[in-house]
Amino acid sequence: MPQHDVLVIGAGLAGMRAALAAADEGVSVGVISKIHPVRSHSNAAQGGINAALNPEDSWESHAYDTVKGSDYLGDQDAIEIMCREAPKEILHLEHLGVTFHRGAEGKLGTRAFGGASAARTYYVADITGQAILHVLYEQLMRRSEVFRYEEWFTTALVQDDDGHVAGAVTRNIRDGSMELFGAKTVILACGGNGRVYNPTTNALICTGDGIAMAYRIGAPLMDMEMIQYHPTTLAGNGLLITEGARGEGAHLYNAQGERFMEKYAPNKMELASRDVVSRAEQTEINEGRGFPDGTVALDITVVPRKRIHEALREIVNVGRDFAGVDITKDPVHIKPGNHYTMGGIKTDIDGQTSVPGLYAAGEVACVSVHGGNRLGANSLLDTLIFGRRSASTPPTPPRASACRRSPTPAWAKRRAWWPTSSGASARAGACPRSRTSSAPRWTATQRCIATTRACARRSPSSSG
Amino acid sequence: MRVNGKSALACNTQLGDALARAPGGEIVVEPMGNMPVLKDLIVDMDAVHWKKIQRVVPWLLPEGEPPEREYIVEPEAMIDITQSMACIQCGVCVSACLSMEVDPEFIGPAALAKAYRFVGDPRDAHTEDRLSDLAEDPHGIYDCTHCFACIEVCPKDVAPMNQIMRLRRHATGDYGIKDRNNGYGHEKAFVDIIERYGTLHESQLLPRSYGQGSLIRSQVEPRALKQLIESLPTAVAGLRSGKVSPKAALIHHKLPDQEQIRRIYHEIETGDGERLELNLYIVGEEGEGGAAEQDPSTGDGSEASTVPGEAGTERGGAEQ
Ligand SMILES: Cc1cc2nc3c(=O)[nH]c(=O)nc-3n(C[C@H](O)[C@H](O)[C@H](O)COP(=O)(O)OP(=O)(O)OC[C@H]3O[C@@H](n4cnc5c(N)ncnc54)[C@H](O)[C@@H]3O)c2cc1C
Ligand code: SF4
Ligand code: SF4
Numbered sequence: 001m002p003q004h005d006v007l008v009i010g011a012g013l014a015g016m017r018a019a020l021a022a023a024d025e026g027v028s029v030g031v032i033s034k035i036h037p038v039r040s041h042s043n044a045a046q047g048g049i050n051a052a053l054n055p056e057d058s059w060e061s062h063a064y065d066t067v068k069g070s071d072y073l074g075d076q077d078a079i080e081i082m083c084r085e086a087p088k089e090i091l092h093l094e095h096l097g098v099t100f101h102r103g104a105e106g107k108l109g110t111r112a113f114g115g116a117s118a119a120r121t122y123y124v125a126d127i128t129g130q131a132i133l134h135v136l137y138e139q140l141m142r143r144s145e146v147f148r149y150e151e152w153f154t155t156a157l158v159q160d161d162d163g164h165v166a167g168a169v170t171r172n173i174r175d176g177s178m179e180l181f182g183a184k185t186v187i188l189a190c191g192g193n194g195r196v197y198n199p200t201t202n203a204l205i206c207t208g209d210g211i212a213m214a215y216r217i218g219a220p221l222m223d224m225e226m227i228q229y230h231p232t233t234l235a236g237n238g239l240l241i242t243e244g245a246r247g248e249g250a251h252l253y254n255a256q257g258e259r260f261m262e263k264y265a266p267n268k269m270e271l272a273s274r275d276v277v278s279r280a281e282q283t284e285i286n287e288g289r290g291f292p293d294g295t296v297a298l299d300i301t302v303v304p305r306k307r308i309h310e311a312l313r314e315i316v317n318v319g320r321d322f323a324g325v326d327i328t329k330d331p332v333h334i335k336p337g338n339h340y341t342m343g344g345i346k347t348d349i350d351g352q353t354s355v356p357g358l359y360a361a362g363e364v365a366c367v368s369v370h371g372g373n374r375l376g377a378n379s380l381l382d383t384l385i386f387g388r389r390s391a392s393t394p395p396t397p398p399r400a401s402a403c404r405r406s407p408t409p410a411w412a413k414r415r416a417w418w419p420t421s422s423g424a425s426a427r428a429g430a431c432p433r434s435r436t437s438s439a440p441r442w443t444a445t446q447r448c449i450a451t452t453r454a455c456a457r458r459s460p461s462s463s464g
Numbered sequence: 465m466r467v468n469g470k471s472a473l474a475c476n477t478q479l480g481d482a483l484a485r486a487p488g489g490e491i492v493v494e495p496m497g498n499m500p501v502l503k504d505l506i507v508d509m510d511a512v513h514w515k516k517i518q519r520v521v522p523w524l525l526p527e528g529e530p531p532e533r534e535y536i537v538e539p540e541a542m543i544d545i546t547q548s549m550a551c552i553q554c555g556v557c558v559s560a561c562l563s564m565e566v567d568p569e570f571i572g573p574a575a576l577a578k579a580y581r582f583v584g585d586p587r588d589a590h591t592e593d594r595l596s597d598l599a600e601d602p603h604g605i606y607d608c609t610h611c612f613a614c615i616e617v618c619p620k621d622v623a624p625m626n627q628i629m630r631l632r633r634h635a636t637g638d639y640g641i642k643d644r645n646n647g648y649g650h651e652k653a654f655v656d657i658i659e660r661y662g663t664l665h666e667s668q669l670l671p672r673s674y675g676q677g678s679l680i681r682s683q684v685e686p687r688a689l690k691q692l693i694e695s696l697p698t699a700v701a702g703l704r705s706g707k708v709s710p711k712a713a714l715i716h717h718k719l720p721d722q723e724q725i726r727r728i729y730h731e732i733e734t735g736d737g738e739r740l741e742l743n744l745y746i747v748g749e750e751g752e753g754g755a756a757e758q759d760p761s762t763g764d765g766s767e768a769s770t771v772p773g774e775a776g777t778e779r780g781g782a783e784q
């Protein structure tokens with residue numbers, strides 16, 4: 001039975017941040033993810049992450065915007081913590097290696113986001129979530145204290161006789177075997193439950209596993225009715241078409257060719273707020289003015305072609321790959337779709353739920369910093385701040401982790417920074433080869449045999 | 465996986481397109497190449513792809529304590545490495561790589577693109593260590609054969625081969641790393657031969673790669689002798705089949721207007737020292753060519769453009 005002090009279930013931003021924070025405390029950490037960590041849904045976040053880091057900006061202003069954005073339903077103490085700690089977290093990410101894009105003088109650059117009174121969104125092109133996710137994964141690869149169970153699917157939480165959470169039942173997807181994990185603390189970071197809805201912008205993996213597991217052992221859920229809808233998701237599969245498309249001037253039409261937003265928001269038209277546009281679209285569809293596939297049309301062709309390629313590059317790809325439409329030439333069918341779950345497992349500001357030993361962070365949890373409506377680029381921040389906080393109170397004194405050393409290249413040994421060993425490579429039987437290595441030159445067949453053996457060796461007991 | 469023999473992501477392959485390209489009207493799907501098959505279409509990515517990623521020391525190694533605030537770096541540098549940051553670690557390029565098929569130990573396109581993410585990152589303090597490590601490895605940057613397969617199949621326009629070429633240019637041009645694989649010498653031989661003859665003089669390539677001049681004039685290095693002897697059968701076969709005549713092999717004809725070539729060389733060498741990075745293979749219109757080309761000053765990635773008038777009070781302020 002694999003045994004860890006801290007068991008993190010989920011390896012999106014919240015889970016990986018929690019695992020790294022727990023590792024900093026010197027305890028033994030296991031991270032379980034039903035998919036490879038870099039495929040976690042945090043990948044989807046394109047826009048960026050908020051922090052009042054500029055000297056002219058203030059955390060109070062960020063907090064004010066967040067409270068207001070939440071329809072005054074957010075927990076103001078939690079919002080204060082999140083906004084106060086945001087600048088430090090961004091700098092921490094930058095020091096770890098996130099390739100945030102720069103502004104003048106090579107300092108961190110920002111972009112403006114909806115609902116914010118200052119430009120305080122830090123970004124990496126249109127791949128912010130992906131960039132942070134990959135950099136956190138780089139750090140996980142570096143840390144020996146962290147054991148990764150990639151492609152392991154947790155199905156239930158386990159409690160001891162006192163009701164204290166003591167571990168989790170998990171299936172090794174690779175061979176189908178079930179395994180019981182022991183832990184002193186379990187941190188749930190399983191992401192949202194968008195897949196309950198159709199359509200949704202969420203990936204197939206966002207099935208609310210964490211919320212369900214916690215609920216089944218009696219952890220209270222909170223704000224579950226608070227669901228954010230996005231007005232423009234692709235017909236058929238719900239892929240997100242960024243708000244930027246309408247920001248650039250795209251129009252919405254019903255099947256009769258009417259620009260229906262004239263009726264609902266004559267001034268702001270397509271640029272009215274998300275809930276207004278979503279409701280307008282759904283009304284058109286419900287009242288029979290939509291297309292037969294239950295959609296309305298988003299016409300991006302009114303935006304100059306060059307501008308589309310500059311500012312809406314990803315949408316061009318999405319249209320081409322997933323709808324077979326060249327959005328620079330033809331309108332694309334869209335409808336409102338589920339986007340984000342504001343609610344979740346009720347936690348305090350340290351991620352603690354009301355079940356002893358059970359913590360939660362990220363979209364699976366509800367602290368609540370988003371209240372009735374999540375502000376753009378606040379959710380990545382939420383995952384990181386509360387991911388870290390949920391792991392910062394170690395359950396027990398440090399325990400030496402039993403991890404095999406992997407060979408270290410000679411040039412790296414000279415430096416103090418080389419990790420003493422790597423959980424992953426120890427498990428996979430892999431070793432970073434040194435340039436002076438005398439490792440045999442394998443033929444393809446020999447290598448296959450060796451790697452298959454290595455993978456057979458990777459039983460839970462050898463990694464625990 | 466492989467669709468009709470070509471490595472691709474299944475999730476963004478349109479069935480209709482696949483059918484149109486399917487020989488005999490039957491779409492053939494197979495597991496990814498270059499990785500051990502566990503079962504059906506499932507391959508062991510850990511055993512190959514992730515192992516190779518781990519090989520390139522995939523984390524940032526800055527020197528000393530971090531600054532109080534952010535590291536100050538050139539805005540262009542961050543945009544430059546965004547192209548390799550855009551990699552989703554899908555392994556499609558690994559599946560397609562021809563060199564890896566021949567040499568399974570080749571570090572490979574995805575891992576080397578990852579390596580460039582650190583080599584090109586000004587915050588990393590071990591650029592030279594990294595470069596010489598990758599140059600000296602017999603399965604490192606000089607193991608790529610320029611086949612373009614990875615560029616063709618990559619769904620994210622990472623253009624791994626281009627990242628490998630950049631690693632090489634940094635290794636040779638910036639750090640002058642004379643590796644034991646002789647990648648440095650080999651590249652230089654190409655450049656010198658073209659400068660002299662205008663086209664490639666194949667029989668001179670090997671000797672020049674290892675020695676300083678042509679076979680006859682140079683002092684061939686002992687290492688090269690072995691290689692030369694090993695390549696004799698190939699040469700003999702070429703002569704036998706009539707592919708090469710002894711005359712053509714030894715007396716290479718020069719391009720008629722060799723002056724033009726010289727001029728190009730002169731231009732490059734005496735230019736303003738700026739190295740042109742030609743991302744020729746990222747297709748598309750101006751401004752379309754990948755995240756790497758986004759303008760930092762405007763900061764408007766596709767998600768940036770907020771909806772004007774929306775900022776402020778309403779709930780709709782939530783972009784993403
Ligand atoms: C299209 C889109 C765009 C977005 N853009 C932005 C943006 O620009 N800015 C912003 O701040 N936010 C954005 N968001 C929201 C944000 O991406 C998510 O809220 C956030 O990434 C959630 O992170 P997480 O770590 O909680 O969960 P996830 O990243 O979803 O990770 C969940 C993890 O849990 C694991 N897991 C789940 N169930 C199990 C199980 N049963 N057993 C084992 N492991 C399990 C998964 O494998 C995964 O590793 C966007 C969301 C979407 C859908
Ligand atoms: S160009 Fe090089 S790295 Fe890319 S597939 Fe070909 S041999 Fe492999
Ligand atoms: S370089 Fe491209 S093909 Fe290769 S792993 Fe990355 S995204 Fe996939």
